[in-house]
Amino acid sequence: MDTSVTPDAVAELSAREVRRSVLSRWGFRIGVVVGWLSFIGAWYLVTEFVLGAQQLPPPHVVAQEAWEVLSDEGFGATVWASLLRVLVGCTLALIVSVLFGMVIAYSNWWRNLLRALTRFFVSIPSVALAILALIVFGVSGLGPTLTATLVATPYVMSSVAQGLTGVDRRLIVMSESFGRTRAQIITGVLLPSSVLSVIGGARQAFALAWRIVLLTEVFAASDGVGFQIKRSFESYDVRGLLAWTVLFIGIMLLFENFVFRQLERRAFGGAHAVGGTGRQQ
Template sequence: MTAQTSAPVRGPHGAARTRAPAGRTRGRPPGRWQGPAAAGAFLALLTGGWQVMALALDSVLVPGVDAIASEVLRLVADPRFYSDLGVTVQRVLLGFALAFAAALVVGIAMGRSPLARRFFEPAVLIGLTVPGLVWALLCVIWFGVALINPVMAVALSSAPALTLSVYQGTRATDAQLLEMAHVYRFTTRDRLRYLWLPSLAPALFGGARLGLSLAWKVIVLVEIFGMSSGVGASINGEFAAQNVAGVLAWTVLFAAVMALVEYGVLQGLENRAGRWRKVASV
């Protein structure tokens, strides 16, 4: 290892000052627990604000935090919760996988070929403007209660945002890397594995977050309107029973699952996929 030295730098009036060693930044570095602490502070503020609103309104339509917490504990202790959650997660993953595969092919084609961009651009724009409720209703009408119903609804709602992210990432790919792949005669598989996927990783993860958020919303609508199992069907049951606390409890648990996917899966995969960028910048 080599020792870091401070180099004198002339100021605007000729006065010598010392440059900070490379790798150091001014100010105190962010603490390891600042992120979780900030998130915890937001959740505490949200919980406290909801409780204040519930006490001020004093209505059965706005249950307090204690009532919602009791419903959360009831749902967690019920085995049906895990079966409904598992069914919904399976439908989301199947639909998202289908959307991801289609978006990867179409997005790269749009980024590489002006003709493909002009051909697929109207479909992407239409897909981005159609509300998720419309996809849910159409898939219920077209496919009934079969498994293809929620899978297609998730795919149709997620694919446009994913395709747009892949297209933008393809346009931002280094032209020198593309030239190198052409000179060394990379096969299509090698280009996808060693060029496109690493280069598109930031765009793919950004699109995945947006696509999954849309998928969760659409799958609940599909299950409410046309399915007898899943989280949406359970929420519909709580609504039919006029159990507002139960609906909110399902919402809290659904948000917890989304947070687990984001912080436990997506961020870990993103950090792993971006390790080569950190090594290259050293």
């Protein structure tokens, strides 16, 4: 049996891999389209045969209402009020998580202490924190921001600590043998090696912060998307409530696809570049 590698065999294998990759991408896209169509179809069926149009408006009615909300002059200010709180809460949670993640990764005593505190904060209901924010901060933008930070930090800290723990210890030992300081090791080895975990933690912080900010705005804010959802609920405007929810989901998907995925691709490429440079050295 001839097992020699020829240029024709390599070209044929490459062509098969390209076709397989193209088919895989198209299969994923078709699956996404079929999934959304199935969801919309199920929505129409539930509206028609289970709940009725008054309790659950059909998708085209919600889409029309969402377009009217989107065309309103105050839409931008409403979304920006919530988005600013989310971004600030997400950033604070990420900073605290990176700092404590380093401590957890390299100190057993702090690891045990922070694990106990993490279990405590994770067990607190989000609704209780939202009401507590109303009591402590009143109706203001500070309550939703700090509540989002408090809820997101334990989850993100665990993700970041796991990424830091997985850093190759040989790189740290080699850096120490060359006389690098602790600050240089952190900035030159730990953070670049765990950048994907940090970005994953940022994505998780953003997702959690969105949910908590909207929940807290229902109780403790006078503007924002959560406040608009509360107004729609109080006036029994199901179309408006669903329209704001759909727009909220759309904004989440935009951030997911055009911010975090792009950051992950660039960071993944940069990690390969760093690894290649290290091997060449």
